[in-house]
Amino acid sequence: MIEGIMRILPAFSEIETADADRFEQVSLRDSAGKLAESLRDPLAQYLGGSTVLMSAGNVADPLDEAKGPVVPFGFSTDGEWAWPTYWAYFVREYGTSVPSDFLMHAQSRGFTPVELDDDEARSAADRIQQLLEK
Template sequence: MRLLPAFSEINTADLGKFDLVALGDGVDHLAPSLREQLSRYLMASASLISAGNTSDPLDPDKGTVVPMGFSTDGSWAWPAYWSYFVREYGMALPEEFVSHVRSLNFTPPALSSEQVERASAEVQETLYG
């Protein structure tokens, strides 16, 4: 299971288990034509866990609008907030992930409950050993 990195500005208990990127380093680095398609893909993929919302570290005045949790398409997994930052700020994604999503025509696969359970176990193993 490949994992998208976590953002260093969003504190979670397991933050140290992820590769980290700074939000400011990737803002407005995504082609505008890809924002909506990639955000939709990230948001529509299978949810492994949903944990409410937190505030936007780039604009705290927006309130608690950033989704927390974890999602997967069966090959990749990511913190749920990626969809928000891609849509709102054009946050750059790794090219390997963008190529993967393009190969699926920006349509996340429908995963069975067994596939979601397997993906969840793989994420747990990757992060926690």
């Protein structure tokens, strides 16, 4: 069982959600293009391949709405960090930077996605919920 403090990547202010005020917000436009090209694929694979706790379909890309609803919307985790699932898309498509401590965390795991078992996923979801209720 994975235990300890859960950290959450911020949400993007350009993507509207009913509970946006519960998350730290950053600007997608300001973060795009700041990640080294060599990190895009491995980091996107880590973000997109780790455990999905909730999936709610797709939303429009706020940087190119002509693409239609191509951005996955949900919530993922590796048991220590959690993030809106769309992070993988924006890292791959736009080279969106992540906080340096998260990047070091993913690098320390060799960018190998984490698949939690059912008990670990439930525990992670409970810890995320507790954080969001504060």
